[in-house]
Structures are given as C-alpha cells and as structure tokens.
Amino acid sequence: MNNSERQRSHQTGMLAFTRDLPNICSLAGLLCAVLSIYYAILGNLSIAIIGMMWAVVFDWGDGLIARRMKGRTDEYRAFGGQLDSLIDIVSFGICPAVFLLSYGEFSPWFLPGAFVIVAVSAIRLSYFNVFGLVDDSTYMGLALDNNVLILAFIFLFDSFFSHPTFSVAIYSLFMFMAVFNLAPIRTPKFSGRWFSVLLVYVLLLTVIYSWMLWSK
Template identity: 90%
Template sequence: MLAFGRDLPNICSLAGLLCAVLSIYYGILGNFPLAIIGMLWAVVFDWGDGLIARRMKERTDEYRAFGGQLDSLIDIVSFGICPAVFLLSYGNFSPWFLPGAFVIVAVSAIRLSYFNVFGLVDDSTYMGLALDNNVLILAFVFLFSSIFSQPIFLVVIYALLMIIAAFNIAPIRTPKFSGRWFNVLLVYALVLTVIYSWML
C-alpha cells in the first residue's frame, strides 16, 4: 500500500490532506484565518495532483485508479468536513449549526459519489458546482468578517454555505477550471494567505 504513497501525484494529494487536517485543527481552536489558509492550500494541492498526474505518461492504470480514489476521499475531508467544522466552530458549536454541518458533509458525499460514477458532462464541464469552489468563495467572503458584528456575519456565513451546497448538487453545468487557471488559483491563494496572515 505504501508504494502508492510514493507516487508524486499521491504525495501532492496527501499534502492537501495535511492542509485540511491543519485547517480542522485551527478551526476547532477558533483561529479562523489559519483555518481558511489551510483550506485554500488544500485546493491548490487538489488541483496540483491532477496536473502532475496528467503529465506522467508512464503512470500505470493501477496508480491512476488508486490516485482517483485517494483524491476523492481527501476531497470529502478538505471540502466537506473542513467547512462543516469551520461553521460549527464559528457558531461556538451551538446545536443550531449541526444541521448545516450535516448538510455540508452530506452534499459533499453525494456530489463526490455522483462524480465517481458519472464523471464530467464533457471534458470541461461539471454537473453542479465543484466542491473546491466552496472554499474559494468562503475564503473571499470571510475577508469582510470585520465589517459586521459576529452574530450578523454568522448568519451570512451559514446562509452562504447552504446556498453553495444547493449549487453543488443542482442540475446546472459549470466549467471545469484547469490548465492555465492553476496559475490564477496560485496567485489567489498566495494573496489571500498574505492577507489572512496579516489578520492574525
């Protein structure tokens, strides 16, 4: 099993998992800027493993299949459990936020299961909004947290995550960003990392 862990795309996937675990850790501690940074870099590594895998022509079918399963399992941690823990922690672990946390994780499981079975609509189109977009949107919106009082912004975050969850499983077609868009993502992650580091 560990031989698959030495595969470069899988190493990249595991680096993303590390970022997700750190995000969960800091989310529980209530350090929300660091939690956001962890989620952002989980997205970067999630995109990166695919780019690396597509460039490795000699990669065997077994490694491709293993990598696909590993990536999907890590996605539910990075883009399902992480935002759910973030919401719970930001809501001071109030029971009122348990339904929202469940919706986030359940929608992530449903979407990833659907994608694993049916895949893309075509080479560049998803059915529904891809889960990694949830983190990119959350990271941007949370920049404005200081403008509002915590109770008001908590409602905003709760509503935002529920709306995004609806789009994740909605019968709408959304573009698959890849290739040169990775550079845009990298700049976005770097800029927001600097901003959130300054907020610490």
C-alpha cells in the same frame, strides 16, 4: 484493469502507492485540511481558511501532475482517483463543516448546517465517481473546491459585521452553495492555465490573512 493487473496490484504494498508524486501531492492537501480542522477547533479561523485554500491548490496540483506524468500504470491511476476522492470529502466536506461549527461556537443550531455540508459533499463526490464530467471541461453542479475559494473571499469581511449577523451570513452562504453543488446546472472545470490564477489568488489571500493575524 485486467486480471493480471489486479493480481499485480494485490502484490503491491499499500505504502508503495505513496511514492507516486500525484498521490504525495494529494496527501499534502490532506495535511492542509487536517491543520485547517485543528485550527478551526481552536477558533483560529484565519489560519483555518489558509489551510483550506492550500488544500485546493494541492487538489488541483495532483491532477496536473498526473496528466503530465508518462508511464503511470492503470493501477496507480485508479488508486490515485480513489485517494483524491476520499481526501476531497475531508478537505471540502468535513473541514468546512467544522469551520461552520466553530464559527457558530459549536451551537446545536449549526449542526444541521454542518450535516448538510458533509452530506452534499458525499452525494456530489459519489455522483462524480459514477458519472464523471459532462464533457472534458464541464461539471454538473458547482465543484466543492469552489466553495472554499468563495468562502475565503467572503470571510475577509468578517470584521465589518457583528458576530451574530455574520454568523447568519456564513450559514446562509454555505446552504446557498450546497444547493448549487447539487443543482442540475453546468459549470466550467477550471484547470490547466487556470492553476496559475488559482495560485496567485491563494497567495494573495494568504498574505492578507497573515497580515490580519499579525496586526491583531
């Protein structure tokens, strides 16, 4: 961004950026994450899972919209990138940490795990903001949104185990994923046509979790 663009951006009100469609999509994802945190605190973990999954959908959607928009200025792209990153730490850092704490009935034993989740998210997002993708379709380490998609599937089996047993399993799962989030391994960036696959997956699991809630 050159000096003239910086001067124009200072003259642009902050709320003006919220009229940008990709940013609206990002904020919709933030709303899903906030609702997920709310329901996790209340102990309604099925709805919390649904909220987290839809946060992933909107996180993927804002990028797709941004890439297809024509005439979007550099300042809007820069603002959108910052907004997306800050929302990601809420959706895929704080939100899963609160979920873990809630499942652990807010026991102090779950605090270290919650800290690891948030810390790993901050480290990974900071690294990505500085270095970006390895190439156009490859991440370094496991992307944070994948954690939510994995958790959503695993949590379907909650009722098959006792709460103490599954607490250990969920705790271990989060720590296992945290290792892979920071691991020096290359993982594919799912985008484009994969968005349809994500949407089907999230819709299917939303129906399953909704049915489980209704049948209780």
